[in-house]
Amino acid sequence: MIVRFATLATVFLAASLSLAADKEVEDLLAKMRAKYSSAKTAHIITRATSSSLGKSAVTVDVVFQQKAKIRAKVFGLPFMKGKTWNFTSDGSKIASDDFTGHPQYSEFDPDHIPMPVNLEVMSFWDWERQLSTEKGANMEHSKFKLIANEAWDGKKWTVLEETAYGQSVFVRYFIDPKTYLIGRVIVYDIKRSVQRQEMVVKKIEINQKVNSRIFEVKGEPEEQRTVRGRVYKSIGG
Numbered sequence: 001m002i003v004r005f006a007t008l009a010t011v012f013l014a015a016s017l018s019l020a021a022d023k024e025v026e027d028l029l030a031k032m033r034a035k036y037s038s039a040k041t042a043h044i045i046t047r048a049t050s051s052s053l054g055k056s057a058v059t060v061d062v063v064f065q066q067k068a069k070i071r072a073k074v075f076g077l078p079f080m081k082g083k084t085w086n087f088t089s090d091g092s093k094i095a096s097d098d099f100t101g102h103p104q105y106s107e108f109d110p111d112h113i114p115m116p117v118n119l120e121v122m123s124f125w126d127w128e129r130q131l132s133t134e135k136g137a138n139m140e141h142s143k144f145k146l147i148a149n150e151a152w153d154g155k156k157w158t159v160l161e162e163t164a165y166g167q168s169v170f171v172r173y174f175i176d177p178k179t180y181l182i183g184r185v186i187v188y189d190i191k192r193s194v195q196r197q198e199m200v201v202k203k204i205e206i207n208q209k210v211n212s213r214i215f216e217v218k219g220e221p222e223e224q225r226t227v228r229g230r231v232y233k234s235i236g237g
Contacts, residue, residue: 024146029131029133035180039064041065042064043064043208045060046199051195056077056078058116060115064124070088072115074086079099083101088214088215088216089217090216095218123182145160156177157183157184158176159174168189169188171186
């Protein structure tokens, strides 16, 4: 009987610690949502590495304005052969370069942002879904662990570790404990036990004046929206 009581006490203690940890995570996510949602504009420059890009590192320069207005330039993509890859969203439509450098047009879809960024950038326009454990949100089924005061790049960070088995990823978010902004994201592949991506914020400015004209999306006739369409028109089709 004593053993049973001891076992029950251990279970209750573990449950209490788990609830406390969950509350800490929820409190942190709430502060992060408040910070990102309050940003009317942002300018973020990140350096990204990815297993899909080999040993190449790319620079991503993003200007954001509420709501979901985005102007991004990506430098260093191997398939662009020295050219800059461009992405523009006016909040409802997007223009993004294809492999030849020509813009392709489609409706804005927050689930399909074709550039090497993670929550350090996406949280500005998709904070409500990405930084939440509510039903239907990005982190609904994730497991978490918080690490305080981890040293990196000359300062102390709050590290939120997320395990998302459904996506087969383990992610470490380095969060500034003063601003609640993400400064670094490392993504690991659970099944292969390898690092998949790393994004590091090199520069960030919030609520600076932005020229709204950079978010304009100028469409083209339907037949020119694909490489085939442009070739077809060029030969007189």
